[in-house]
Amino acid sequence: MIFKVYFQEDKTQVPVREKTKTIFVKAGSEREVRKKLADQPYNIEFVTLVSGEFLEYEQQNEDFKVLEID
Template structure:
């Protein structure tokens, strides 16, 4: 399953909408996503599964890439 992660680049940053970044990652669950990203200094705001029409919409964006972290 593919998840969309909303995050700040530094764990010390306060979440501000204008500075929020996103990435897509393949994982089995939200817990798996957070485990895979634990070594990064990200302040993760929100993790949501992406499927069906939402996934097709996201794929149309030119910067759409899915991270594959083991």
């Protein structure tokens, strides 16, 4: 499954919409995504499953990349 993660680059940052970044992560569950990113300095705001038409739409973006973190 592919999840879209909305985050701030620094854990000390207060979430601000204009500074929010996104990444796509391949994992089995939201919990697994959070566990894989635990060692990153990210302040994770939201994790959502991406599938179907939403995934197809995201894949059309030339910057679309899926992280496969072990």
